[in-house]
Amino acid sequence: MALKIVQQIATHSKAKSHYIAAVFVALSCLFWSFDAANAASRVKDIAEFEGIRDNILVGYGLVVGLNGTGDSLPNSPFTEQSLTSMLERLGVNTSDETLKTKNVAAVVVTATLPPFQRQGTKIDIVVSSLGDATNLMGGTLVVTPLMAADGEVYAVAQGTLTVAGFAAGGAAESITRGVPTTARVVNGAIVERELGFDLAALTSLRISLRNPDLTTSRRIAAAINKYIGTTVAEPSDPSTVILNLDGSQRENMVELLADIEQLQVNPDQIARxxxxxxxxxxxxxxxxxxxxxxxxxxxxxVRITETPQVSQPAPFSENGETVVVPRTNIEVDDDxxxxxxxxxxxxxxxxxxxxxxxxxxxxxxxxxxxxxxxxxxxxxxxxxxx
Structure with missing residues (x-):
């Protein structure tokens, strides 16, 4: 666009004197708009919508099938208790037996439940050793319920572990690369319960800034109001912008929020x-x-260097003796x-x-x-x- 303006001005003989000025004005406007666009960030990159968030899940389980690299039961009594309890639920009575297996490891299973994840979908899990197991390679996680902070079970995990690290050794030397006591299972958990959150029924929605700032929250509210054409957003504090919605604006909440998160805002920050x-x-x-x-x-x-030298008497001397003569060299560097x-x-x-x-x-x-x-x-x- 700037080049077209310059060419049109150049075609008129009476405007030749303004040719250079037009070039600078057009190009400066072009570069200014380019820099401003680069400096701006989308709302979705600097803020989060209420309710659209991840949830943390955690569970305790057992990994079986290890090649002698599991927990030693005398040193990990919780592993023995968990193994005994699992076998009893499966109909195996081990109350009078002493377990000596090294193929089982107690683990903590963690996962992140994405927002609006539906029942039956699968999520990834991370398995970490809890006892003195040395390697989880080749192990299989048995059924493990995953709970949220409210104590309810939201997913059930099970699957074959994938270990990124490894450990190998012999009688005189061993090598370990990565962390073989931590593993991952892709799509290792099935969501059994959905989080109840009705986005379309909200009459007001809070937008939370990832980096709280008064100026940024005001700019976000101004950008939303300019896009919608009416005052529906106002900053309540440095980290929150409240979006008040009436019935007509809630008709398609997903489309509205998708448009809002694409708005460009110049975030401000404290000099730090x-x-x-x-x-x-x-x-x-x-x-x-x-x-x-x-x-x-x-x-x-100050560098002090000692270079002692040996002093010997002249040949065939009767009174001389061999001695060590100190030689000290001192250097001072004051930059x-x-x-x-x-x-x-x-x-x-x-x-x-x-x-x-x-x-x-x-x-x-x-x-x-x-x-x-x-x-x-x-x-x-x-x-x-x-």
């Missing part, structure tokens, strides 16, 4: 610097600003090649990084410098230590 001192990782937000400050960084290093760098007021993230890199500063020293700038009141951002 996140520091992980253990690993030396530094993440600096784009909104971080620095007032005018001078930075110098240097360390005093005199490091210069003082001045960061001007209101510098951007790129300017801050360039200025610190100009000093030859590594991540460890950069953490101390950022904390010192914050202590001096020149860093307009929050520092969060992980």
């Amino acid at each position: 610097v996140v520091i992980d001192e253990q690993s030396g990782i530094i993440v600096i937000g784009s909104e971080v600003r620095v007032d005018t400050v001078a930075i110098a960084q240097g360390n005093l290093t 005199s090649d490091k210069k003082l760098t001045i960061l001007k007021e209101g510098v951007r993230l790129q300017d801050l990084v360039d200025g610190l890199n100009a000093l030859g500063i590594g991540p460890r020293d950069m953490i101390s410098i950022l904390q010192a700038i914050k202590a001096a009141g020149a860093l307009q951002a929050d520092i969060e230590l992980m």
Whole structure:
């Protein structure tokens, strides 16, 4: 579109003097709209709708069929009790017997129940060893009920385990790769109960922001009201936007929410610097600003090297003896090649990084410098230590 405008202006001889100006105006508008579109995010990427959420399931079960890598029953009494209870339910009486099997392992089964999952559909499960089993490869999970936080059973799991890691060894050496005591079963659980949630019957719906912010919640409400054409959304707090719906707007709730989650919003965020001192990782937000400050960084290093030498008397000497003469070499490095760098007021993230890199500063020293700038009141951002 911008190129067509430029070509039309160029065809008129009287407008030749405005040709260059039109080029800059058209291209600047084109690039501005491109940057604005890239900066915006969809509502579905920064917020969640009430009721459309995952639910966590957990269960306790037994894995059988292991090749001698299961729990040792004397060290895992809960495994023996579970095995005995399962056999009794199957009609096998083991009350007077001592079990010595190594092919069974007690496990915890976890799963995520997606929203609106219907009865009879299948979901993936993760199986993790609870006792002293060394490897779950080749095992089969027997029927295990999976419960939610309300104590109700929502799915039943069973299936052959798939282990990503492995363990092998001999008398003198062993090797383990990955975690062989954790396994996964694709489509290993069948949903037996549905979560009761009637989306179409809601008269109001809450939209929860993943990163709470007052400005972002207001922008989301403004975008929704502009799309619908009336005031139906209003922010109630930094993390919630309430969507009030009347009868006409609830006729097709799925279509309405699908349109809302595709709306483009520019999310705002607090200027923040996140520091992980253990690993030396530094993440600096784009909104971080620095007032005018001078930075110098240097360390005093003293190196002392001992190179003793052997001193011997002249040949055929009667009074001389062989001795060790100490030789000490001392070097002092005060980092005199490091210069003082001045960061001007209101510098951007790129300017801050360039200025610190100009000093030859590594991540460890950069953490101390950022904390010192914050202590001096020149860093307009929050520092969060992980």
